[in-house]
Amino acid sequence: MYREGELASLASFSNTLKLLKKDAHFNQFCTQHRVPKGTTQEITDDMKHVYLLESGYLSYTYAGKVGGGYFFITFPGSFANLPISGNQVPMVGTLTALTDVVWWKIDVDFLRKMLFTEDPRNHIMLNFALQTRYYLYLIVKKYHLTSEERVYFSLLRCTESGIQVKDNQAELPLFLTYDLLAQFSETSKSYTSRVLAELRNKGILQSSKKPWVITDVNYLRNLVDVGDDLRPLV
Template sequence: MYSKETLESYATFSNILKILKRDPRFNEYCSQTRVPAGTSLPLNKERDVCYLLESGFVKYNFSGEDGLCNYYIVYPGKFITLPIVEEYVPNTGELLFLNQSVYWTIDFEFLRKMLFNEDPRNYIMLQFSVETRYKLYVLATMRNITAEERVMFTLIRLANFGMHVSANRVDLPSFVTYNIVAELAGTSKSFATLTLKNLRDKGILDSSKRPWVIEDMSFLQDTLNISDIPSF
């Protein structure tokens, strides 16, 4: 069994680039791109590259054979996509960059060769698999709670990317909007807006200006009573 700290400390953004740069052909197989907020990048099932996020936030939309749409947020330092098993790649996908971002495009065969030589214990792949497991846990949780609870659950997830100004108060990221909350919660914008208004009326949320502020984080956590909410 591996420790959480071991995997996380090895699979950092800086260490991944350090490993890749050990090959003199790094610039041949890896390229850096800066994109403005709102940039969309479509994905199909045929993938020979993967994407590593250096800065910014990305909403990854994807669907499988059941046709249902799924969403999650990728934050800096993490792989946006890393197609480990060919048969298990989502049918379609889209990357939406929520603010100005920088990401790396990495040839997958080059990455696989470098990890085979430099990461024989597969720490980086294992860490990505662990993160994917938690993302699936989030999606499974979302499908088993009410629409109102999904909106509150989404706020808690988004709080992980914000600034915790005190134990109970969180400034949410500047990209948070009614549309973003509705999409992540799997509800209509009108329903999400009404639910958020109820939270405002109770003094739980302040969305009068950006960034939005969760004024009472413990209320959301206690109301949902969902343990082990991951940070992605």
Template sequence: MYHESELHAFFSVEQVLKLLRKNPAFSKYCYQRTLKKGETIQLTPLTRGSFYMVEKGSFSVYYESRLTGRMLISFFQHDDIFNFPLLKERMHPILDFIALTDAQVWVVDFNFMLSTVKLEDPRNYLQLNFLSTVQIHLGNALIRKSLDSKKRILHALVELSEKMALLSPNQAYELPTFMTYELLAEIAGTSRGYTSRILKELRDMDVIDSSKRPWIVKDLNLLNNLLYEGT
């Protein structure tokens, strides 16, 4: 068992690039790709030849299968990695990563990455970090699925505050500028009208200021208390 801080010390674009550059073939198998807002990286079982690291920008992550249809499951940002499949028989049907801002990613040939990691990362810190990150994303998606409509909105706001917000000196949380009523409603699985109503309640309680972007969560403790109310 590891402490989170111990694993995360080895989990950043800079650290992974440092590891990969130890292989003299780095420039042949690794390159940067720039995406404009709205552009998509789509992964299917037949397009899994590259490993991706987010260097700049943010992405919405959509999962699609015959059983579930298409659904927004999470958001990715700087230092997140994707397409690190461990089992060929367990690849997700379709994953879409849509740039919510202008973005830049590192694209690494998957076989090159695996061969380098086997030599340079014998303790498997990179894979362990990836698995722990996936566990968190899927855990949050599962929890949201089990909540009622209002608490799905509250849960999404808490998750965004804790994972992607900028903390100001007065302990307020500045949410990413890409967050909108529509996007919050989508990840919470509710309508825009209902989401707008809940946000007004939170504004009236001085929990959040969503009158303009970026939204500001002014009282994360109270937001958490509302989420856990009745439990």
């Protein structure tokens, strides 16, 4: 069993690149790219490349038969996609650059070879599996919420990409807009705007200028009964 944060440290961005660079053919199979905001990349089950995010933020929107609106945000230093086995649960979807990003495009076969030889304890795979488990839990949680609760829940999830400026107070990421929040919440923009207006009237949300600020994070947590289910702000 790993201590809290230990696995993430072992599978960090710098350690992952250091591992890959041990091969003399690194530059042949791993290339760095600047990707403008708004760029999309389809993810399929037979992908020949994985994407390791160096800077910026991506959204991963699931596009399977179950339905749309299931998303998670990929943080700097994380893999956006990483096939753990050949017959894994399908995770087809779309990556969208929420900001200008820099990512590494890595050949799957090269990565597989390097992980077998240089990461025999599977720290990188285990860390990605743990992240995915967390994301899937959030998707299940969202499935049981009302429309109004989904807006609150999506706001809380966006705090994970924000900054904790004070105890129980968070700045939301600059990329967040009414349209994007409505998409994340699976609600219309007009409905989302009404819910946010109620939060502003109660002094819970400050959104007259960027960055938006949630003045009472615990208030939102109580509305959707998540307690400490969401991880701490990063």
